Amino acid sequence: MKQRVVVLGAGFGGLELGTLLSESLGAEVQVTLIDQSDTYVLGYSKLDVMFGHATLDAVRLPYRNFVKPGVRLLRETVTAIDPATRRVTTDAGSHDCDYLVVALGADYDFAATPGLERANEFYSVAGANRLRDILPAFTRGHAVIGVCGAPYKCPPAPSECALMLHDHLLSRGVRDQCDITLVMPLPSPVPPSPETSKALLAAFAERDIKFVPQRRVSAVDAGRRVVSLDDGSEMAYDLFLGVPKHHANAVVQASGMTEAGWVPVNPRTLETKFSNVYAIGDIANTGTPKAGVFAEGAAKAVASTLVARIRGAGEGSLYAGTGSCYVEYGAGRVGRIDIDFFSGPKPSGTYNEPSVALRADKERFGASRRARWFGL
Numbered sequence: 001m002k003q004r005v006v007v008l009g010a011g012f013g014g015l016e017l018g019t020l021l022s023e024s025l026g027a028e029v030q031v032t033l034i035d036q037s038d039t040y041v042l043g044y045s046k047l048d049v050m051f052g053h054a055t056l057d058a059v060r061l062p063y064r065n066f067v068k069p070g071v072r073l074l075r076e077t078v079t080a081i082d083p084a085t086r087r088v089t090t091d092a093g094s095h096d097c098d099y100l101v102v103a104l105g106a107d108y109d110f111a112a113t114p115g116l117e118r119a120n121e122f123y124s125v126a127g128a129n130r131l132r133d134i135l136p137a138f139t140r141g142h143a144v145i146g147v148c149g150a151p152y153k154c155p156p157a158p159s160e161c162a163l164m165l166h167d168h169l170l171s172r173g174v175r176d177q178c179d180i181t182l183v184m185p186l187p188s189p190v191p192p193s194p195e196t197s198k199a200l201l202a203a204f205a206e207r208d209i210k211f212v213p214q215r216r217v218s219a220v221d222a223g224r225r226v227v228s229l230d231d232g233s234e235m236a237y238d239l240f241l242g243v244p245k246h247h248a249n250a251v252v253q254a255s256g257m258t259e260a261g262w263v264p265v266n267p268r269t270l271e272t273k274f275s276n277v278y279a280i281g282d283i284a285n286t287g288t289p290k291a292g293v294f295a296e297g298a299a300k301a302v303a304s305t306l307v308a309r310i311r312g313a314g315e316g317s318l319y320a321g322t323g324s325c326y327v328e329y330g331a332g333r334v335g336r337i338d339i340d341f342f343s344g345p346k347p348s349g350t351y352n353e354p355s356v357a358l359r360a361d362k363e364r365f366g367a368s369r370r371a372r373w374f375g376l
């Protein structure tokens with residue numbers, strides 16, 4: 001009988017894992033990839049949609065185009081996970097397997113920030129798409145980009161949002177009538193790369209963007225148009241662009257797999273405390289950033305381990321904890337940080353100055369994923 005692998009979540013981690021298993025094992029193994037949605041949207045496409053650089057239809061990647069030998073992709077919602085027996089329950093039935101990989105990403109905890117439900121956020125597809133229609137009406141006043149808790153996906157994204165908002169307002173000729181403030185709980189924009197943080201702080205200063213570090217938004221009063229910060233102070237706004245507090249999916253929390261909010265794993269092998277159960281991507285606590293490139297890196301390590309185990313030969317490779325993140329600076333220029341979490345005594349990052357050439361690099365990054373996973 002074929003060995004059965006069930007992968008929960010077809011995001012950066014699940015799509016790459018399904019692709020690698022198909023490439024290595026094809027029909028030798030039965031891989032079931034489960035996702036509740038019918039389309040995938042790459043994280044950074046939300047910024048493009050929000051600022052009107054792309055339509056939602058243009059960035060939606062339909063799962064029907066994910067066609068890989070040995071892999072079936074089911075559109076089902078996971079409702080329960082029993083990691084001890086490796087049984088997954090969905091709205092359509094149940095799935096038992098020899099190997100289970102949880103790649104359900106990070107969810108948003110709106111209830112943690114009173115009032116956020118009624119305010120704007122740009123971290124969900126729906127939130128970014130709503131803002132596409134709201135931003136053109138903002139012509140004067142104070143825009144606050146506020147992070148409601150750490151850790152959060154793609155640490156540079158709130159900084160990118162501030163720089164892109166500056167550009168957006170400039171192009172509409174209303175920048176002089178607007179103030180921009182960025183509030184985040186981290187001490188600097190990208191802590192693992194002091195060089196990147198320095199460059200971003202210089203870019204904020206040049207553009208008159210106020211940066212408030214080590215503060216998180218703890219409540220939003222949309223009626224009074226005021227946010228509360230965690231030091232008890234208040235900040236008035238005319239436009240609020242929020243990053244919700246993140247948490248593990250409720251189903252994963254109920255499964256008993258989480259500790260301190262996330263799924264603990266061996267950071268190099270991605271093994272959970274349950275036999276033959278792995279967690280990759282944003283849901284796993286590896287100490288690396290919650291970003292697509294890192295989810296892909298974790299998928300590579302788990303794929304190599306599963307191939308070795310299923311074939312009964314060799315050892316899997318370890319998760320390298322390296323990745324490159326692009327940073328939108330506006331005006332068509334993109335920077336890049338190459339981050340390495342595990343090679344040295346502490347995480348390090350190399351900064352590549354923003355340029356038009358790196359924009360092309362970023363476009364190639366997106367195009368290669370669309371081609372590899374969706375054949376587009």
Ligand SMILES: Cc1cc2nc3c(=O)[nH]c(=O)nc-3n(C[C@H](O)[C@H](O)[C@H](O)COP(=O)(O)OP(=O)(O)OC[C@H]3O[C@@H](n4cnc5c(N)ncnc54)[C@H](O)[C@@H]3O)c2cc1C
Pocket residue numbers: 008009010011012013014034035036037040042043044045046047076077078079103104105106122123124153154157249251280281282283290291292293294295325326
């Ligand atoms: C504004 C923004 C900009 C970003 N920019 C970048 C960037 O430039 N580079 C980068 O590398 N990363 C970026 N990211 C981060 C990146 O999108 C995530 O870190 C990445 O998607 C994580 O991959 P994942 O596989 O762990 O989870 P996800 O990609 O979130 O996938 C999880 C999947 O699980 C599914 N799912 C969830 N619950 C259930 C359920 N109960 N049943 C069935 N299916 C379910 C979801 O539908 C989803 O498809 C950005 C994120 C944001 C918000």
